[in-house]
Amino acid sequence: MIKSQLNDISYLIKNDLEAFNDLFRKSLKSQVFLVDLITKYLLKQKGKKIRPLLVILSAKLSGEVNERTYRGAILVELLHSATLVHDDVVDNADKRRGFPSINAIWKNKVAVLMGDYLLARGLMIAVDGKDFDFLGIVTDAVKRMSEGELLQINKTRKLDIDESTYFKIISDKTASLLSTCCEIGAVSSSQNPEYHKALKKFGEYLGIAFQIRDDILDYIGTSSVIGKPLGGDIKEKKITLPLLFSLKNAGQDESQKVLKMIKNGSKDGDVKKIIDFVKRNKGIDYSVETSIKYSALAKEQLSIFPESESRAALMALVDFITERRN
Template sequence: MRSKVGLVDLVTRYIIRQKGKKIRPLLVLLSSKLAGGINERSYRGAVLVELLHTATLIHDDVVDNADKRRGLWSINKVFKNKVAVLMGDYLLSRGLMIAVDGKDFDFLGVITNAVKRMSEGELLQIQKTRKLDIDEETYFKVISDKTASLIETCCTIGAMASTQNPELIEALRKYGHSLGMSFQIRDDILDYEGTSSITGKPVGGDIREKKITLPLIYSLNKVSKKEIDSIKKLIKSKNDSVAVKEIISFVKKQNGIEYAYNISRKFAEDAKNALTVFTDSQTKLALESLVDFVTERKN
């Protein structure tokens, strides 16, 4: 990540202070180990996805006008939007150059498709947020592209680093997709039932941003048009905390959280089932345990 430009190094050092869980590079390494064994390509793949992920987080904070990231002030808050956007571009290009220098051209097709899907998913969500007309099919499309695509990419690249067996690569791709779907649905549930001191994010944050997620989509499908219009009016209100509480109460009353949790668990089971082609090992157990962690997590 080093550069001859002093500002780049300054921002980089600040980014490194933001300690994340590093789940995505771990997924690359675990997938690689399960599919055949960790090698130099596995490490390059892990670095590539972490740089891409970090770049997308920096850009997301600009898009969302976010003030904080992982407990610290966001890059856009400290260094302003122009630096944040350019820094995100820099990290993405550094990741791609690592793949080019290592002649990992097969990685490039997978990673660029993920970037395309992530951008499309974000734009589709913005389009639907403006109209407040998102349905379940569109919601699954959004989270598949926005979140699951990168986790799917991690597992695919990890597998590709250590095997050419299409069955094993596809099994880990499916695992990553299902894990990503379960992860995002759980994240959306936490917006309704989480505790801000644990999650680090305000409860009802999605509602304030007018994002309609699975618990609310299901709940709206159960009531009359008059009630739907009433809830949408509350969503459009100016960040009113009373309105947010009313919407959360409405979702709980309609069992929207329970419904979303069941869908999350179904994707979790799909993720575990995708691993049945592999023999039992500590690595397989670790990937299965990660599914349980994602489904039950509180932050």
Template sequence: MNLTEIIQPIKTELLEFERFFKKMMFSKVKLLNIISHYILRQKGKRIRPTLVFLSAKLVGDINESTFHAATLVELLHTATLIHDDVVDESDMRRGFPSLNSIWGNKVAVLVGDFFLAQGLLLSLKHKEYRFLHITSEAVRRMSEGELLEIQTSRSNDIDEEVYFRIISDKTASLISACCELGAASTTDDEVVLYKLKNFGENLGIAFQLRDDLLDYMGETSITGKPVASDIRDGKITLPLIYALKNSSRKESRRVMKIIKNNPRNKDIFYVIDFVKSYGGIDYTLKVAEEYLERAKSLISDFSDSLAKASLLKLADFVLERVS
């Protein structure tokens, strides 16, 4: 299964979206336009606009407001990626040097701020106040999730409950917002909006679980990020949390010592083998499957359509993806 198949019901809308999105990225400032061209060369999968359009089409007819919603979330997503690279001091993004590594932190932060402002102004211009409420809530949650992760990383005090709070806020909040925004662009039905919001929440958690698995199973040439980057960065994710919980105290102490002290390659392979041998991979995969089943159940009673079929396929794609 691939995204080309999934986007078929909204292929025309996504092409039109690209033109609309590009228009919102440019200004009268030459430096900003140079940077916008650079970002557009790194085109991502457009998962979030896809969710907006499919959610809208599931419950109604795609309209001008749907394009505003898709543009808003993609501008917000782009801004958060730029800011994340500054916070994480990342040198690369999608195989390209990051903005902060080329133009510096100050320029990168300001570009991110510009994109965020453009999205908010778009909604204000068209009096789409519910969009502003949904995205503001997502930004609040994303910020809290990032700060909670920083707080726990300093103390290494993280269990499953805290982990799920972090990924729910950091990752699932925006995916949830995409689905709710898409639905809100076509209906005011609160029950429908609740279902799509929670469909996105469960899908987003499964998405992050799969991402955390790829850190232990992926290949740099496929995923686009270094193997075991979470381990190198001292991030404790569900595969490791589960393995630590089910190993001896002596082994868990050794692994935590490795995590805290800039692990070398041989140490990283030891941690990967440790996680696999104590069932961390299988457990995380099982939990991801459970979240995806919850997501699917939330849209099961909607009428059969191409949009519904694509949303269900997208759920399966989340679990199967290798990058």
């Protein structure tokens, strides 16, 4: 049902998405056989394409979709692909969207270079199109994404994190790119700085809600639905909002015990105990509430726009993202 919600939204801009897909495929042609082979492999794995969707809907809401909108959508999708390829090296992951990851098939060497290639290719498209305004937005996002991840690693190693640091991390590592998508869409079709600002903020709040949802999904649902094992964050010693709240909410003795388990690299039995601890101490409830709060903030930003199909679609996208089960 939720999946079909996304289909409905996509259907609204079906022609635009098709035009995007065509151009995206063309932009990935390379003279180097190995590069071509890997991009074809990546193209087979149809992701949810949420980022191009955000660019196109934001452009439609602010004005008319045009060539610049498509280039912006290609730029963010290439950037997103680059970070996924690098993330799989970073996390030593051997699967992505049900397919073996690039590093699993072609080794880390190729995956690192391929990520660099995709990033450069994306930036070149903006340079060639003289979309210099996109470049400032996008390079800031790349910087924030890597800084956010590095901050998380830093804090994870020390198991030392508070709520404001958590929000800094998720804003930088996740919200920055979604915010970029919406801002680029707006900038591509309108000169109105109010529109740019509203959609940039919309994307930022949406991104925060998105990442909180992601962090909740690590504690609920079944592994077959979300495609990754439950409690992955716990095993990696990543303290996210549900756990953070429960640690504060529970008695000090119990919290200390839980922290000790995490520190010692929780075994399977421990993971179950920690998930129970989080649920008992309202970590999930609090995180769901917080995610809904940010969704509402996101929607609020759209109030300056008159009612339209694209506004409704962006609102629906917020719901989709906050309620998704994978």
